[in-house]
Structure formats: structure tokens, C-alpha cells
Amino acid sequence: MPAKELLVVPTDVTDPASIESLFETVKATYGRIDLLFNNAGTSTRNIPIEDLTLAQWSNVVAVNLTGSFLCAQHAFRMMRGQQPRGGRIINNGSNARIDVNDVARGVAYMASLSLDANVQFMTMMATKIPCIGRG
Numbered sequence: 567m568p569a570k571e572l573l574v575v576p577t578d579v580t581d582p583a584s585i586e587s588l589f590e591t592v593k594a595t596y597g598r599i600d601l602l603f604n605n606a607g608t609s610t611r612n613i614p615i616e617d618l619t620l621a622q623w624s625n626v627v628a629v630n631l632t633g634s635f636l637c638a639q640h641a642f643r644m645m646r647g648q649q650p651r652g653g654r655i656i657n658n659g660s661n662a663r664i665d666v667n668d669v670a671r672g673v674a675y676m677a678s679l680s681l682d683a684n685v686q687f688m689t690m691m692a693t694k695i696p697c698i699g700r701g
Contacts, residue, residue, distance in 0.1 A: 575588045580625070601654045601655075602637060602655045608625065676688065
């Protein structure tokens with residue numbers, strides 16, 4: 567089902583104040599949150615581990631872990647207090663160059679389930695990932 571409106575809120579997931587502002591904007595605009603898709607991510611691709619600086623590593627952790635945690639925390643707080651209560655939090659982790667349409671169909675499937683059902687894990691891999699996704 568196509569979206570009727572689009573809300574764009576540029577957010578730095580490494581900045582707690584930026585995340586708080588995002589969720590305040592969502593609440594002010596829609597009054598609730600039904601789906602959080604944690605998709606922000608970064609890497610240190612092509613930097614050998616022995617050359618990786620602490621600052622580079624800390625940035626990966628801040629984006630990939632702490633940012634997802636803070637967004638999920640804010641979403642959970644909103645979902646717990648809204649009527650009807652609940653919603654979906656989908657955390658995405660990827661190192662694949664998989665077709666975005668396949669990912670979108672997986673997210674749409676999880677989001678379409680009633681709040682009485684849950685998908686604990688969904689692993690989707692490109693078939694060209696060496697040693698893992700070969701089809």
C-alpha cells in the first residue's frame with residue numbers, strides 16, 4: 567500500500583539529542599509509531615584490523631549498536647504508551663549487496679502481521695556472499 571504522506575527528519579543516530587528530536591517530531595506529527603526499521607549502519611571496509619583506530623571502531627559501534635539501541639528505546643517507550651498498544655521494531659544488519667526490493671518485501675511481511683504474531687529472526691542473504699549464501 568503506497569504511503570499517503572512522507573515525513574523526512576534528518577537524524578544523526580550517534581547523537582542522543584538528534585534521536586530524541588526525531589521521535590518528538592514523529593509523535594507531534596502522527597501521535598504514535600507503528601514501525602521502527604533500524605537500518606543505519608557503517609563499516610570500516612578495507613581497513614585491516616591492525617590499522618583500525620579506536621576512533622574508527624568507536625564510530626562503528628556508535629552507529630551500528632548504540633544508534634539502534636537508542637532508536638529502539640525511544641520507539642518502545644512510545645509503543646508502550648499508545649492505544650492500541652504496541653508496534654514493530656525491525657533491526658536490519660547487512661554486509662550484502664542484496665536487492666533492496668527483496669529486503670523491502672521482507673520488512674513489509676513482518677510489518678503486515680497482527681500484533682499477536684512476531685517474527686523472531688529472518689535471515690536473508692544474497693546468493694553471491696562467499697561461503698555463506700551460495701545457492
